[in-house]
Amino acid sequence: MKNTVTVIRDIRTFFKGRLSENEPLSAHTWYQIGGPCSIYAIPETTDALIQLIHYCRSNGVPVFVLGKGSNLLVSDSGISGVVIDLSECCSFTDFDEMRVTAGAGVQVPKLVLDCEKKSLGGIEMFAGIPGTVGGAIKMNAGCHGKEFFDVTVSVNFLDGDSIETWPKSKIEFSYRHVKTFDDPARIILSATLQLEKTDIAVLTEKRKHFMKIRQQTQPINLPSSGSVFKNPAGDHAARLIDACGLKGYRRGGAVISEKHANFFVNEGNAKAADVLEIIRHTQAVVKKQFGIKLELEVKLVGFTSEELHSVGLA
Ligand SMILES: Cc1cc2nc3c(=O)[nH]c(=O)nc-3n(C[C@H](O)[C@H](O)[C@H](O)COP(=O)(O)OP(=O)(O)OC[C@H]3O[C@@H](n4cnc5c(N)ncnc54)[C@H](O)[C@@H]3O)c2cc1C
Known part of the structure; x- marks a missing residue:
């Protein structure tokens, strides 16, 4: 370079x-x-x-x-x-009857509100996901029993030098992983979502209900990355971490939340090294106690291959 x-x-x-x-x-x-x-x-x-x-x-x-x-x-x-x-170049939202095409840089909570104003529902449960449409498609983000690919019709993306639009049927997705977008040359530009006509008052009430659950169960007042680990099949990472007595385990300014054991929060001046050490420790303790290898949901960026290896990556 x-x-x-x-x-x-x-x-x-x-x-x-x-x-x-x-x-x-x-x-x-x-x-x-x-x-x-x-x-x-x-x-x-x-x-x-x-x-x-x-x-x-x-x-x-x-x-x-x-x-x-x-x-x-x-x-x-x-x-x-x-x-x-992409917050400036991919920030548009186009409605076409019961579909919306949203740029990758559009924030999910804003998209939910814009749809709600048009009495369009089906994504109100995503109101508390603090990411962009691009990030939500890349991660197949979801909550309350629904994920982004449940409502995705097609995705428009840059693939090297060409721009492609693929229907959902051509895209390989699973729980919090979209294999099609593992290729770093593929940059999501926008996604078209299928919505449902719904009474605006019903949508507002449902959105508030989902936000209330989040406030009650997640430490959303502190910096975090949401769930650190994916849920293993048939279980919850938070339950396993809690059962190991790890709530409150800390390194520097990073600590496993007392409110939700799969959230490792930054209480002040946490370093990435602190969070990485908690991840490594948690994986080791859960593996020892339950024989389950917790797989990361959070994406680690800029780490050495040695650091990645210590948490089972690379
Ligand atoms: C308080 C809190 C609550 C959360 N709750 C949930 C939840 O309920 N459900 C859930 O699934 N997640 C949740 N998350 C995690 C996170 O919000 C989602 O994974 C979200 O979809 C990430 O979007 P982002 O824009 O922040 O992506 P980033 O974190 O910026 O990036 C994530 C990955 O996506 C890639 N990416 C981003 N945009 C593009 C693009 N346009 N093209 C190609 N690749 C791209 C990045 O390179 C990176 O690999 C939560 C996080 C927090 C902090």
Whole structure:
């Protein structure tokens, strides 16, 4: 890879959008954790995004697409390469009768409210998922018995140099994993969702009900990444962690929440290394007590292969 000064100078010659160097990712992750990235780019348009991706691919510059950073643990040393924020170039919402097409940068809670205003339901249970449409499609996010691919009709994405629209039937998805989008060259641009005509008062009530459950059961007042582990088949990661007596287990400013054992919260100045150590410890204790290997739901970014290996990745 060329050095950062050369890369940013090159990018400035063609890029339409905002660029910054050494941007602290702690300002862009829900955890409020993460070192800097070499370059942070907010393209204004899809064309600007495509040009930027093309430059990065041709010059061997690593790219990471960031949503709201609500399912990420970014290492304390940060990410080398370009982090791309789609909040400006992919921020549209188009309604067509009972369908909505939403840009990848649209925030899920806002989308739910916009649909509610049009008496369109089917996604009200997602109101408390603090991510973007792109992140929700990538993760097949879900809650209260429903997941994004239950309502997804098609996904529009950048695949290298071409733009593709694939129907749900062509996309390989499962619980909190979409194999089709494992390929980092695939950048989700938008998704079309199928909604249902529903009385607005009913939708408002349901949304408030789901938000109340969340407030009662999750430590949403503290920075976190939501559930750290996926639920193993037929069980709940939170139940297993709690049964091991790990609630309150802490490292530095990171602690396993007393309210929800699968949330590891940042109580102050937690480092990524603190959270990683709690993850490693929790996996080891649960494995010893129950023989179950907990699989990560949170995405780890910018860690060394040794660090990833310690939590069963890479
Ligand atoms: C308080 C709290 C509650 C939560 N509750 C839930 C819940 O109920 N259910 C649930 O499923 N999750 C939940 N989460 C986790 C998280 O909100 C979801 O996984 C969400 O979908 C992540 O979206 P994001 O935009 O923040 O993605 P990010 O965290 O920014 O990124 C996640 C992954 O998606 C990739 N990505 C993002 N955008 C794109 C794109 N356009 N194209 C390609 N790849 C992309 C990133 O590269 C990364 O690999 C919760 C998190 C928190 C903090």
